[in-house]
Amino acid sequence: MANTLPLLGNLRIPTGGALFGTRIHPITGVRTMHNGIDLNESPFNRDAPIICVADGVVTQVRRTGVQGGAMCHIRIRHDNGFNTWYTHQRTNTITQSVGDRVRRGDRLGIIGTTGQSTGVHLHFQIDRGTNATAINPWGFLFDGVDLFGQGTTNPQEPTTPPILSPNPTHVVIRNETLSGIARRYNTTVAELARLNNISNVNLIRVGQVLRLPKATASPQIVVGSRVRLTDNAVVFGTTRRFSARVYAETWIVLQIRGDRVVIHRNANPRRGEIDNIMSPIDVRHLILQ
């Protein structure tokens, strides 16, 4: 019986998100194996829940952490011998304990950036107990491989966030609020109300098309610009510096979101192309090349 529960909630491959395979680590600058797949919602949603992909038993959990320090995570053992591992959760959002039975569809916290991470995302891994036994989760997540015998996987295609058009809009879906939409696009309720002539901010309807603020990056920096990071550019949300290698390289602007931009080593990252900076960088930290 096909189960259409969206696995992992609505998490997808973000533009520049790290896939399974070797990559240059965004913090250490060293080429290392990436044993899982990095996901977030599109458009980016910092409150995205993480949803358990199959029934199992919790074998490891850490509920508190900080960016650059301890990592929140939960590991689940499944009957078929595989484990799933969900990491970087926001601190204090995991409720399960070791020994708990969990079901497919249970919530396993909210995405975050605890541990060695440069931005809010979920690192999702499937293995037989160690990093060395990790398998590529792509087939299970996106190509219909029924790894756990609980039906096929994510019914929605992996997507990359759309590049903001000159006149970006958002179509309201069920249960959305103006404040939630404002958060999602890095703007305010007042700004959305003004742009859309909304007098009662509690009254929006499903299907309503909302105008969003235009991208406001500096006029010189556009999608496709080649840039470098200034010496004082730091990992988003922290005072931690990137590795020397990150500062030395030329990057390509993939997206502009307000005064933040997403940069990548490659103008058209391929599916297997995983060297990246996932976190939006403040436009003031970019030098046009």
Ligand SMILES: [Zn+2]
């Ligand atoms: Zn990862």
